[in-house]
Amino acid sequence: QSALTQPASVSGSPGQSITISCTGTSSDVGGYNYVSWYQQHPGKAPKLMIYDVSNRPSGVSNRFSGSKSGNTASLTISELQAEDEADYYCSSYTSSRTWVFGGGTKLTVL
Amino acid sequence: QVQLVESGGGLVKPGGSLRLSCAASGFTFSDYYMSWIRQAPGKGLEWVSYISSSSSYTNYADSVKGRFTISRDNAKNSLNLQMNSLRVEDTAVYYCARLIVANEYFDYWGQGTLVTVSS
Numbered sequence: 001q002s003a004l005t006q007p008a009s010v011s012g013s014p015g016q017s018i019t020i021s022c023t024g025t026s027s028d029v030g031g032y033n034y035v036s037w038y039q040q041h042p043g044k045a046p047k048l049m050i051y052d053v054s055n056r057p058s059g060v061s062n063r064f065s066g067s068k069s070g071n072t073a074s075l076t077i078s079e080l081q082a083e084d085e086a087d088y089y090c091s092s093y094t095s096s097r098t099w100v101f102g103g104g105t106k107l108t109v110l
Numbered sequence: 111q112v113q114l115v116e117s118g119g120g121l122v123k124p125g126g127s128l129r130l131s132c133a134a135s136g137f138t139f140s141d142y143y144m145s146w147i148r149q150a151p152g153k154g155l156e157w158v159s160y161i162s163s164s165s166s167y168t169n170y171a172d173s174v175k176g177r178f179t180i181s182r183d184n185a186k187n188s189l190n191l192q193m194n195s196l197r198v199e200d201t202a203v204y205y206c207a208r209l210i211v212a213n214e215y216f217d218y219w220g221q222g223t224l225v226t227v228s229s
Contacts, residue, residue: 001172003154034214038155045205045222046155051215089155093214097169099145099157 004029004090004102011108017078020105022090023071028100030071034093037066037075040104041086049088050075077107085109112136112218114206119223126196126227132189132206132220140164140184143209145216146191148202148225156202159191160209174200196227 005023012018022029022037029035035053038046048057050066053073063078073092077084090102118130132144146158159170159180168180179192189206203224207216 032214036215038216045219046216047219048215048217051210051217052213057217091155091157091215098171099160099214101147101155101157104154 001028001094001096001098001100004092004100006088006090006102006105008103009106009108011110012077012080013110014080014082016080017076018080018107019077020075020088020090020107022073022075022092022102024073024092024100025071027096028092028094029068029073031095032093033068035066035068035073036091037064038089038091039084039086040089046089080109082109112208114208114218114220116204116206116220116223119204119225121226121228122196123229124196124198124227127192127194128196128225130191130193130204130206130223130225134187134189134206134208137208139182139187143211144182144189145207145209146180146189147205147207147216147219148200149205149222150199150202153202158204161189162211193225196225198227201225201227 037050040046053068054066113135115133145160161180177195181190203222205222208218
């Protein structure tokens with residue numbers, strides 16, 4: 001199972017919006033609405049930010065949103081804040097009853 | 111509150127074995143599927159294995175199939191990962207995570223335990 005494809009890095013200024021893409025195949029991202037996104041600060045455990053493509057867990061800011069089109073999912077962070085600077089990973093359930101993650105995207109808040 | 115605490119990591123030689131544990135609290139452990147996910151130093155996340163709530167179902171990533179065995183003890187609220195025939199490329203922080211099986215995502219993660227495979 002190959003990792004999902006994410007950009008290595010993205011950046012934005014405070015108050016701006018950014019979008020991180022996550023591209024898979026019809027056997028994972030395109031085949032199921034089971035895409036989730038995780039935020040990881042250095043030295044910390046990942047934290048769930050989005051599940052089932054576009055749902056936010058309780059306590060996650062509504063500045064975080066998700067979407068999907070075909071084999072590509074996206075995470076959008078609006079009104080960027082310094083605390084959003086972190087690594088972001090997408091994940092998808094697959095047809096093999098496994099899970100696959102993206103390679104991760106480092107978000108820099110300028 | 112949900113807590114997951116991993117233990118058992120350490121330094122092991124290639125070909126050696128190690129057993130990781132994850133102590134769960136703050137929820138009814140026996141109601142949930144669980145999973146192990148790892149992260150090599152400076153690299154991304156890699157799903158390793160999952161186990162159903164009653165241990166009836168398990169699955170593994172191809173990279174560990176035949177070498178790793180996941181298990182759980184619901185009476186002790188404990189998740190385990192027996193790792194045999196370890197390779198240098200198994201070096202990683204190993205996280206246990208609660209799996210929401212109906213929606214296929216990991217909602218709570220432990221802080222991780224570091225496994226280093228080196229001669």
